[in-house]
Amino acid sequence: MVCDGGISLVESLAISADAVPDSFGHEDGLGGLPIIPNLSEEDLRDKQRADQCIKHVISQIEQGVKPPPSLRTELPDLPLLLR
Structure with a gap:
C-alpha cells in the first residue's frame, strides 16, 4: 500500500509488530488514518475471517x-499469503 506521497505504509507482513509506530495503535485520538478505515479488533477479526483468502x-x-x-x-492470492 502506498500513501499519496509515495511512502509505503506496509513494506512487509513478516516484520515484527514492534516495528509499527505506537501512534498507529491510537489513531482514534489522531483522527484516524486517511486511507485505512478505523476498525475495532472485533470488526477486523470478523472481516479477516470473512475474506475468501485470509x-x-x-x-x-x-x-x-x-x-x-x-x-x-x-484463489491465486492464496499461495502468496501462505508464504
Missing part, C-alpha cells in the same frame, strides 16, 4: 490444515 490462512495457522491444491488454483 480465512484459509487463519485456518492453517490455527488448525494446521493446509488448503487443497484446487483451492490454490481457485
Whole structure:
C-alpha cells in the first residue's frame, strides 16, 4: 500500500509488530488514518475471517490444515499469503 506521497505504509507482513509506530495503535485520538478505515479488533477479526483468502490462512495457522491444491488454483492470492 502506498500513501499519496509515495511512502509505503506496509513494506512487509513478516516484520515484527514492534516495528509499527505506537501512534498507529491510537489513531482514534489522531483522527484516524486517511486511507485505512478505523476498525475495532472485533470488526477486523470478523472481516479477516470473512475474506475468501485470509480465512484459509487463519485456518492453517490455527488448525494446521493446509488448503487443497484446487483451492490454490481457485484463489491465486492464496499461495502468496501462505508464504
